Amino acid sequence: MGKNDRFERIYSQGTMNVTEIWVDRETGVNYVFHAAANAGGMTPLLDREGKPVVSPIMNR
Known part of the structure; x- marks a missing residue:
């Protein structure tokens, strides 16, 4: 895995x-990114119970 391949x-x-939505390839944690202007x-993507979504x- 290259230096910039973690996500x-x-x-x-x-x-x-x-x-x-981005996935950290080392931990499996999913993140939501939003940009406007x-x-x-x-931030980490959370399920209904407030726990991080892990893939x-x-x-590879």
């Missing part, structure tokens, strides 16, 4: 107001 974008929507933020880790 993988698995979903993207929008052009001016962007919403994306010149501001943006990233299976695939060896």
Whole structure:
């Protein structure tokens, strides 16, 4: 795995107001990123119980 390969974008929507889901390939934790104009933020994606959504880790 290269230096910049830890995160993988698995979903993207929008052009001016962007919403994306990223997965940490080392931990499997999913993150939501949202950007509008010149501001943006990233936070862990949570399930109904408030726990982080974790995807299976695939060896590549």
